[in-house]
Amino acid sequence: MQRSDLTTEMFASAGSAPVRWRISEGLVPYEEAVAEMEREVAAIADGTADELVWLLEHPPLYTAGTSAEAKDLIEPDRFPVFSTGRGGEYTYHGPGQRVAYVMLDLKRRRQDVRAYVAALEEVVIRTLEKMNVKGERREDRVGVWVRRPEKPLLADGSMAEDKIAALGIRLRRWVSFHGLSINVDPDLSHFSGIVPCGISAYGVTSLVDLGLLVMMADVDIRLREAFEDVFGPTVGDEGAASPEAGA
Secondary structure: OOOHHHOOOOOOOOOOOOOOEEEEEEEOOHHHHHHHHHHHHHHHHHHOOOOOOEEEOOOEEEEEOOOOOHHOOOOOOOOOOOEEOOOOOOOEEOOOOEEEEOEEEHHHHOHHHHHHHHHHHHHHHHHHHOOOOOOOOOEEEEEEEOOOOOOOOOOOOOEEEEEEEEEEEEEOEEEEEEEEEEOOOOHHHHHHHHHHHHHHOEEEOOOOOOOOOOOOHHHHHHHHHHHHHHHHHHEEOOOOOOOOOOO
């Protein structure tokens, strides 16, 4: 069965608390974000904290997933490089990109990793749809893609496609962490220091690159709506402690 055939709604079991929805201002250093995720995931797994979605931006950096190959790191000295336990290969994070770290207890939902990946893709697809952008999943590559008919055809004669959102997840005791990133208005030239997700045949794009003059806050509103469509209700977590932002 392909991911597109899976039921993507993954609502929590009856009686579960709403998912906390946190937004950090400024640029959050990657190591601080990972440390905070570790604390939150442990608390969620222990039943002492409710599930959490944490939205933030990072300073420019590259991350290496568990499948990353050294040859795909083209400019190793350009930005800091962090090894991470998430699935996938190399990816870029930086200002203008909305990162959503999604910490959900799949024991309360569905213990199905493929369905969870499809559900995250569905959140992105529905977010883009609310802004009149058609995002699509591809069975042979994770993430969300947009067709670019205005660009030259690919070498095989197919239509050009660009990646607009990346996914990378990890599970511990069936609690997820890491998550997804949507390119709102990052510096797309920063992706040239890596082969994004190990795929060289396609490019990367952003909402602004597609001609949408949107603010991060606009994307956040639609992202929250789409998340609730797929995973269920959220509640603001603005007052919670989070790592101090820094450039």
